[in-house]
Amino acid sequence: MHHSKLPTLIPQPAIGRKRAADINNNKPSIAPGPAKKAKVAQAIAHSGMPIPKQAAARPRASKAKALASAPRSRTSLPREAKSKTALLSSTSSKPTGAAKPAAVSQPQALSVRPELTSSAAPFGIPVSKMKVLRLVIDDASAGHVPGKSWLLKPAQALERLEIIRGPGPDGVRRYGQEKHNAFQAMPPFGGLTSNLQILRVDGYYIPFRMTAGRALVHLSVAHIAFCTAGAATALIALIETSAPRLERLELVGLTLEHPLTTPTSIARLALPRLRWLALRNVDTGLTMSIWSRLTATPASLVVAVEAEIPAQGPLFGDEARSFAALVAAQHAVVTLDRPQSGRISLHIRAFANATSADPIMSVVVTGRAADGDTLLQRMLESVRNVLPSHIQSLELVSFDHHPFGRAYLGIALSRSHLSTVLAAYPHLLEICLERCDPCFLQALRFTNDTRVCPLLKTLRLRGQVDAPTLSEVVYTRWGVRTLDRIIVEDCPSADTRALGHIAKNAGEMSVNGEACIPDEAT
Known part of the structure; x- marks a missing residue:
């Protein structure tokens, strides 16, 4: 040969x-030597x-x-034979005498080069028999991959397909452009991939009109700039087709040049097997077209949700009910954030197999907004309306500062409003207040509602702490020896002596990492 x-x-x-x-x-008695072997x-x-x-x-x-x-x-x-022969180990072959594994095989990285893309069987076996394929497209040739005839042949046996654009010479991974792709209007393998279970596309545009949807369990699309709304609509259609079996959906870094037109009648999107949902840095229209259509999903199955929703309009309208179905009766960490992009980020960390009887629940509310109090009130209302009442840890965090340097988020927040929010969580065991105005502490005191934090055991304060207010709150609300821990952190103006009289009202108290000894003289 x-x-x-x-x-x-x-x-x-x-x-x-x-x-x-x-x-x-050959007779065993005449054994060949090493050189002959x-x-x-x-x-x-x-x-x-x-x-x-x-x-x-x-x-x-x-x-x-x-x-x-x-x-x-x-x-x-010879070099040519050696490089092509090595490619055979990167493709999946049928197992001999062994049962088909439950999980899809891990793919090997195959670089797309001109001499490998012109053959009908570029990897040593027909495209129709490949099961796993990972294409790493060089950034320099991302817009003109040559010899792509084999990419348009049916691949009915394909179970896992990854198309990834490598980083540029500067190490930066750029967005894939819809107008720069090797497939043009035809999807990979002509869209004939009915057995496909895992589809991962990162930094390289492909048309999403595929027959893969009915078998897909993992869909990941990242870092693509859509030039037309029709291309994004095709992606949504693929999600709809794969919804009954889809377990993991990740959309990251997707942009649209033109707004996505939302149809007047929107079908609900049910994901009965969903375990992971990520919508990060995605165009608002694309995010809402998916988020607003989610129906109740079994909360026991969802492992994590990461999403961004627009700050404009009502914060959690119809989406709140879908969100509640996703996080009900689970551990969750929620971040509602409004960075410079004008969005409010919602990050939910949920863990499977958690039940409403689980003793540990936590919520983190992070506010960063120029309009301060109004947005924070909406955040607190949303958390109160969405999350279950048995959470036991609430963290209120403010990073936005007044131009003169004083934290102002929450100054105008009515004490009665915050008290109402806190009253919705009678099982709170821990509260963390970070860089917040003293009114947050005062809200714990100035209320006649006995349900406001009656079981609180840990009070954690970060940033400048007003010692008189803290002392008044501790005495008025909890009395002597009802708090297990009082922790003051990142407060240069506070010292152990100034807060020594409060330490006797807690089993343990620390200020800036140092244990605070109770002041017996007081």
Whole structure:
């Protein structure tokens, strides 16, 4: 066989079978030496025949494994034959005498090069028999991958497909452009991938009109700039098709040049098997077209939700009910944030198998907004309306500062409003107040509602702490020895002596990392 051609898995010629038979009939008493073994193994590897036990130090392997191991022989193959032969180990072959594994095989990275994309079987086996394929497209050739005829052939056996754009020379991974792609209007493999279970696309645009949806369990699309709304609509259609079996959905870094038109009648999107949902840095129209259509999903299945929703309009309208279904009766950490982009980020960390009887629940509310009090009130109302009442840890965090340097978020917040919010959580065991105005502390005191934090055990304060207010709150609300811990952090103006009289009202108290000794004189 000529070295410049890729060895293929075809029946061996008669002369090859005769040579193999002659070798197998050697008498054990006449054992060949090491040099002869190497020559025999090399000759058989080059001919593509199975390697007998007498000619190799390893058990008999399949033809694909024999071909893949051929470059390891003592005599090197020419460069072209060696590079193409190595590709065979990167493709999946049918298992011999073994049951099909439950999980899809891990793919090997294959770089798309001109000499590999012009063949009908560029990886040594027909495209129709490939099960796992990972294409890493060089950033320099991302817009003009040549010889793509094999990419348009049906791949009905394909179970996992990853198309990834590599970083540029500067190490930066750029967004894939809809107008720069090797597929144009035709999806990979003509869209004929009915067995596809995992589809991951990162930094490279592909048309999403595929028959893969009915079998998909994992869909991940990242870092793509859509030039037309129709392309984004095709992605939504793929999500709809795969919804019954979809377990993991990740959309990250997707932009639209033109707004996405929302149809007047929107079908609800049910994801009965969903375990992970991520919508990060996605165009608002695309996010809302998915988020607003979510129906109740079994909360026991959802592991994590990361999403961004626009700050404009009502904060959690119809979305609140869907969100409540996702996080009900689970551990959750929620972040409502409004960075410079004008969005409010919602980050939910939920863990499976948590029940309403679980003793540990926590919520983090993070406010960062120029309009301060109004937005914070909406945040607190949303958390109160959405999350279950048995959470036991509430953290209120404010990072926005007044131009003159004083934290102002919450100054105008009515104490009665915050008290109402806190009253919705009678099982709170821990409160963390970070860089917040003293009115947050005062809200714990100035209320006649006995349900406001009656079981509180830990009070954690970060930033400037007003000692008189803290002292008044501790005495009025909880009395003596009802708090297990009072923790004051990041407060340079506070010291252990100034707060020593409060320490006796807690089993443990620390100020800036130092234990605070109770002041017995007071």
